[in-house]
Amino acid sequence: xxxxxxxxxxxxxxxxxxxxxxxxxxxxxxxxxxxxxxxxxxxxxxxxxxxxxxxxxxxxxxxxxxxxxxxxxxxxxxxxxxxxxxxxxxxxxxxxxxxxxxxxxxxxxxxxxxxxxxxxxxxxxxxxxxxxxxxxxxxxxxxxxxxxxxxxxxxxxxxxxxxxxxxxxxxxxxxxxxxxxxxxxxxxxxxxxxxxxxxxxxxxxxxxxxxxxxxxxxxxxxxxxxxxxxx
Numbered sequence: 057x058x059x060x061x062x063x064x065x066x067x068x069x070x071x072x073x074x075x076x077x078x079x080x081x082x083x084x085x086x087x088x089x090x091x092x093x094x095x096x097x098x099x100x101x102x103x104x105x106x107x108x109x110x111x112x113x114x115x116x117x118x119x120x121x122x123x124x125x126x127x128x129x130x131x132x133x134x135x136x137x138x139x140x141x142x143x144x145x146x147x148x149x150x151x152x153x154x155x156x157x158x159x160x161x162x163x164x165x166x167x168x169x170x171x172x173x174x175x176x177x178x179x180x181x182x183x184x185x186x187x188x189x190x191x192x193x194x195x196x197x198x199x200x201x202x203x204x205x206x207x208x209x210x211x212x213x214x215x216x217x218x219x220x221x222x223x224x225x226x227x228x229x230x231x232x233x234x235x236x237x238x239x240x241x242x243x244x245x246x247x248x249x250x251x252x253x254x255x256x257x258x259x260x261x262x263x264x265x266x267x268x269x270x271x272x273x274x275x276x277x278x279x280x281x282x283x284x285x286x287x
Contacts, residue, residue, distance in 0.1 A: 064123060064221050064265065065285030071124025071264035077153040078120065078162045079146075080113030080253075082106045082133035089118035089238055096131035099149055103136045110135065115237045115249050116164055116257045122238050123221075123261025124268075130158065134165075141165070143172040150179050150203075154186050159267055162260040163192040164253035166201025173202050180208040187273050191260045193252045194230060208275060210263060214255040218287070223262055225286045228279060233258040 061067060071092075084107060085094055094117065096106025108114045113131060121129065132149050134141045146167060153161045161183075167176075180203050183190055192204030194211040204211050215224065215232035223233045233255040266281045267273050 060122075060221070065223070065262055065282075066265035066269060069124075069265035069268040071127030071261070072268055074124065074127040074159045074264045074267050075130065075157065076120065076124070076127050076160045076162060076260065076264060077130045077132050077149075077156075077158040078113060078117050079132045079134050079149045079153070080108075080116050080162070080164060081110040081135040082108035082113045083117050083129075083131035084108045084111075084114045087114050087118065090114065090121065092121045092125050092127060092129055094121075094129040094131060096133060097152065098133045099145055099152065100133055100136045100141070103133060106131050106133045108133075112249065112253065116162065116253055119237045119254055119257035120162060120261045120264070123258070124264035127264050130156070143167050143169055147172070147175055147179060150176075150183065150190070154179070154183055154188055157186070158188055159273065160189045160191060160260060160264055162257060163190060163204070164256045166193050166196060166204045168196065168199050168201050170202075173206075176203040177206060179203070180206050184208050184275060189263060189267065189273065189275065189278060191256055191263050193256050195252065210259065210275070210278070212252070212256045212259045214252050220258055222287045223259055223282075223285075225283065228283065231259050231282070233262070
């Protein structure tokens with residue numbers, strides 16, 4: 057067993073058999089940290105390629121793949137020139153994940169727009185019914201966002217004191233993970249990307265590992281499994 061795998065929660069798991077959609081800025085499949093089978097689609101009219109021009113989606117995907125290297129990845133490109141998208145595109149991306157039978161969605165973003173809350177609530181219920189686990193940011197800075205603050209998702213916040221290979225849970229429902237991505241050689245941690253996006257990505261890696269070992273992948277079953285390794 058790889059030494060890192062032995063230290064991680066669910067030490068026998070590597071994400072094998074799990075299909076993960078990463079809704080972000082695409083992915084650079086030639087980056088050395090992108091080590092798993094990875095393809096992509098484009099949901100932004102500004103681009104015709106799922107290749108990442110910002111670097112954010114690549115770093116997020118790399119953080120997940122470090123923990124779940126044997127999962128299958130789908131980069132759902134929602135951003136192009138900046139980390140911003142319309143609520144309509146966000147809904148479209150989640151719908152794509154449901155329609156294409158993903159097992160897990162990594163959603164580092166969210167919207168504070170209460171007007172879109174009812175539509176997202178319906179999609180969350182549809183995802184639950186299809187067996188899809190949504191791993192989402194609960195807050196953007198200090199403000200709660202949707203769908204991460206809704207019931208029915210794995211809701212994630214940052215805990216800067218946590219090791220990147222651990223997580224904790226509050227009230228059995230809200231998860232906390234490190235906000236640091238996978239380190240880059242020669243780049244100080246303070247100069248690297250960091251924040252809620254990477255707390256979500258780190259948690260998605262743990263979720264993929266847990267899901268590999270579950271025959272019933274309901275949110276309740278996942279929560280019970282994750283409780284075994286919380287710090």
